[in-house]
Amino acid sequence: MTNFCNPYPELVGARLWLPTEPFEFGWASPVGCNALRCTACGEPVRSEVLPDGERRRYACGCHRRDTVWSYRIGSESDDLAPAFTDWVCGGHPDFELPAVLDGVELNEAVGWDALVAETALRPPFDPPGVELHARWITRLYRLLGAERTALSGAMAGLLNAEDPHLVRAAYDFFTNERQAAGAELVAGAVARRREWLAKTPDPRRAPATLLSGAALLLHERLLVVDDAGAPVDGPALTLTKELALAGIGPGDTPLTFRDYDPDWLWAHSGALAAANAEWVETLVYASSWAPAAAREKILAEMAEAAPAEVRAAIE
Known part of the structure; x- marks a missing residue:
């Protein structure tokens, strides 16, 4: 099996990581691709760190690009100019055990x-x-x-x-x-x-x-x-509800329930407003997805729990 740097192989500057092992594909960003080839001239893409210690120069038989930070080939918009897509990831071999990775021995045992x-x-x-x-x-x-x-x-x-x-x-x-x-x-x-x-x-x-x-x-x-x-x-959804009723969860917690269990959200919006006042603005926003006949009741229940916050969110 061959791995590819999908969806966009990356060029990276000298301060970022360009792996040397062939099996190292673009598993995260910014990790440079070391298997680039040019579809126009057919040559492999070579790279070198320039004397300033910041830029890395990439070149094939027909193109040259200097990179300071990172550049994701093919990711830019072509609204103003054609996107540069001549360089592609040529593929990386599998990482197979037994092997040693950064001094760590990996084998069947x-x-x-x-x-x-x-x-x-x-x-x-x-x-x-x-x-x-x-x-x-x-x-x-x-x-x-x-x-x-x-x-x-x-x-x-x-x-x-x-x-x-x-x-x-x-x-x-x-x-x-x-x-x-x-x-x-x-x-x-x-x-x-x-x-x-x-x-x-x-x-x-x-x-x-x-x-x-x-x-x-x-x-x-x-x-x-x-x-x-x-x-x-399912257990994760149930537990997020329990934690939310105790005021525990990220700032967009109400939107999670809007997306995955809106009926539960409409029934518990007042309790959630009481549990965590920082959610009120998001709760008011989420309530715009509620059935029109129910929204007034939902807002009233939230206002009873956190009147000042609901008033500020609506105004």
Whole structure:
């Protein structure tokens, strides 16, 4: 199997990462493609770092481009000029085990539980410029083939860790890979550990708690839907409702329920306004999707719970 840098292969400046290993495809942005070829002249695209230490020059037999930050080939609008599409990703071979990645030995005998716990706390390499959290483990997951399930299963085990840093690493991973095997265990783990999560500071977002971080992850999980557009994770939807009634959830929480269970939202808008006044403006906005006959009652219930906030949102 061959992997391609989809949808847009990237050129990157000298301060960003252009991998040297052939199997490293564009698994995140900005990760440079090292397998570019030109469809016009047929030559491979070569690159070099220029003396200023900031620009990287790419060239084939008919084109040359200097890049300081990143440039996604084919992503720009062609409204003003034709989009540059002559350079394409020529494909990257699979990452196959056994292998060594950044000094970490990976083979059939690898202990995935120990590996993810160690690299979550001390990643052996951080790709410069990539803004994802849990970068190294996410990169490994996206490079792997059949072993992905073992890795994501090990990450699911960290949902029950006593070390808050490991729990946060699991949340970050499943935020990046919300369809990975093990993501279906998030809701159950959060429900079981709700009290502990509520009193444990989030290592990355203090003074927020890990329960707040869990709520964000649960909302991300709801983006995984079936062919009818309904969330595949029923327990996650149920738990987000419970947390919302306690005032816990991201700023766009009302829009989640507008999209996935509007009848529940109309029935609980007043309670949500009382639970979290910061949601009122979004609740008022979301109410414009309610049946016309019900909207007046919905606004009245919200106004009873948070009169000043509703008045400000309407005005």
